[in-house]
Amino acid sequence: MKTIEDLKPLIDMLQEIQHLSSAGALLSWDQETYMPPGGGGARAEQLSVLGTLVHEKRVGEGMKRLLSQWLDLETGKIQGGGSVWDEPAYGLLREVWTDYSKRLKLPSDFVRRIGKAASLSHQVWVEARKKNDFSLFAPHLKIMIALKKEEASYLGYADSPYDPLLDSYEPGMTVKQVVPLFTALKAELVPILEKVVASQVKPKGDFLCFSYPVERQLTFGQEILKAMGYKFQDGRQDISAHPFTTSFHPTDVRMTTRVDEKDLCSSLFSSIHEGGHALYEQGLPPEHFGSPLGEAISLGIHESQSRLWENCVGRSRPFWQHFYPILQEHFSDQLKNINLDEYYAGINIVRPSLIRVEADELTYNLHIMVRFEIEKALIEGDLDVDALPGVWKEKMKEYLGVVPESDADGVLQDVHWSGGAIGYFPTYTLGNLYAAQIFRQAKKEIPELCPQIEMGDLLTLKRWLNKKIHRWGRQYPSEDLLQRVTGESLNPRYFIEALKEKFGEIYQFS
């Protein structure tokens, strides 16, 4: 059998490119954390020069020559097929060709045009949001939609032009799969939400908004990250306006958080969430750095890791059984009169609201559906940008029963569209569904998991995820991976069951 040893020149080139790409990632990290305000102009130039270089190397003659030794550049057919190559090498060639052929489909001129337009559109969005003026942003969004349609036409599709855009975040996923999935999900979520809203139980959350000194919030969050197995030796946590995780190598995986003295949950759960992302990146096999075997498989699977830690673990009763007394020690004044039950109910309050990033575990997915329907319609040509503010309000009313008074709290709230990230939103809900299905499997395979979590032992779970998911990189496509891990395809049932169980208990319905 041929192995990845036979692909050494390719792997060397991929590694070199990835090191350059990591340099760019550091530039971006710095931009969000420590860069002085005046440095933005030069930073954009640095990123652009480096990005162009990386792109040229990825689709250049050198890459072409290498790949054509082992596969057909047009079709991606690997010479000899699976009978000649072992599984890792075969997976590697398959994924490298997928990336290569996708990138090659986009003309350099188009890449430059959309890069520039996105940068400008993003700047205008920041201003429009601040001024609460959608009309400022509308012309730029129109340009971005037109460009994304153009992108879809280059990438090609059978059914919907939304498909290739979605595919670039969640490879293999299509409108045909997402629509029925979301429809089924909505049919389940809305009745649960109605029961919650109708319940006589009204948990209190006011104590979460007492004054919590930020330094101590950060210290506590980092204790949890350590307990999760995040290696500070190979990473760090900083402050930024929006939390994110970035990796330059499995030995340097950094996350950020934001921290608000009057909001205990903000930094806490964003830390656990980003910690989930970071564990995936730290768990990727360093010996495959640079090749697809050393990369995360999809945004949806990535999000499953953050959601699993944030929601399945971090908002669970077993977790707080151990950590709540410690939290109380850190904040004895603020929490001395709040018992575990009250705390647990407080951090799980369900309340239809306007802002996606502040939404609870249940309503969050309704926010995603609103966005998915709108962006799909925009790309398929069924909706005009000018109609957006009105449509937004209608859909918010329909899905969540609340209507924003301002566009800043409505259609202008998310950064994604301004930068051309269309097709991204569904991965958040897919992440929730994957997470529930994976976590259920973990509990099945490790009967002592919940008791362990109750004792503060999170490392068994971390190691299980390392073994089942992280170490494989992109060797198995998301669907295959999920099948391998859980024995079945994506099934929203586990997510619904978990929600019913948790919120049925808290809000006392069945």
Added chain:
Amino acid sequence: MKTIEDLKPLIDMLQEIQHLSSAGALLSWDQETYMPPGGGGARAEQLSVLGTLVHEKRVGEGMKRLLSQWLDLETGKIQGGGSVWDEPAYGLLREVWTDYSKRLKLPSDFVRRIGKAASLSHQVWVEARKKNDFSLFAPHLKIMIALKKEEASYLGYADSPYDPLLDSYEPGMTVKQVVPLFTALKAELVPILEKVVASQVKPKGDFLCFSYPVERQLTFGQEILKAMGYKFQDGRQDISAHPFTTSFHPTDVRMTTRVDEKDLCSSLFSSIHEGGHALYEQGLPPEHFGSPLGEAISLGIHESQSRLWENCVGRSRPFWQHFYPILQEHFSDQLKNINLDEYYAGINIVRPSLIRVEADELTYNLHIMVRFEIEKALIEGDLDVDALPGVWKEKMKEYLGVVPESDADGVLQDVHWSGGAIGYFPTYTLGNLYAAQIFRQAKKEIPELCPQIEMGDLLTLKRWLNKKIHRWGRQYPSEDLLQRVTGESLNPRYFIEALKEKFGEIYQFS
């Protein structure tokens, strides 16, 4: 006349290369400030890939094609000469060719070999210094010396193989100039030092080692940096083991400091020193970013800016006349019984000591001479590495009258040789001499300068330096620049005079 407008394709390419080089500089900055310990291996790879790329672009076919349009690649002769090109364009072509031809002289294989050897040698030096064991480091230093001799032979020289090494830090400077300069300087410094040592006046410095909370030290240092005109909008200050300044663009110039609760001077004077470097970098013309017209002319001139601020200003009485009361406010407990005279004498204590970076304004240069003589002898083949510890002690005895008990406090104390930075040391003393000559000129041209400094106005001086030095980039070689600014060549007289005046007053001799 042809202008830099006619060189646009060249300037575009230089800018692109400089943006890549700045990306590398950010990687290095991060390595010294925020990188987690585990990230070192990947960082070395990123820097190596990026460095190779930058080098290839600097000496590649693209550059060759461009340059050959305007000059003779062998001799650097510019077509048409100074009558066809205006001064900036002529200076630009001259400096670009200088860099190009120097880089081209070094075979790629050699660049790789010395890069690897330096990296290893540096690691071993760290260990050898920690273990106080010169014999560990000796074999690596031998390799580095051999490589630097090889480098000198590639670069070529008329008199001493040390010349091309010195030239790469201080273009135009030679052994023939430095030796008589240092000899004359030594002849002046030693008698001053003798008078200081013999003086009955023994200023006290114990109060500088009281406990000074680090946060407040940093705040005070930053107030001074602001007063100097350093723009925090376009830069920042962080903590690192060794203070340094780095620039990614005039709009993003960062410095670091170290801070020790038991040493008021360490962070304070390193901040002012680095502030001088940073003002030079922030003062370079942004419209020439990437071209030699946007770069510092030499290490000696760079050091003149830091030394001018650190010593001529930061250790002067007028400066503290304004800032000492403010410092006393910050540290009222520690300084309440120390008056301005006592403070001023305390920060200017002269004391022959073992460690260069802790040396005072006067003896510092004797440390440099010890190093210069030794490295010159090593490169010229007059001294064997194995004899170094002994020679070091002899020379320290001769120049400073003190002898280190351990090699860690002696020949192993500096990082420079381990990484191949041979020919660098003289630039420190050249910087001191330039600084005194330039500062004297500033006082001559701005009669109200000292009264202004007494009132805390440092901006007049900053603007004068911007106008006289910073804005020119590499348009004028160091010697021409000094001639333009001060009306004469380098003259150590001004430095000696300033020392005599300051220390004669403090130590009461004439």
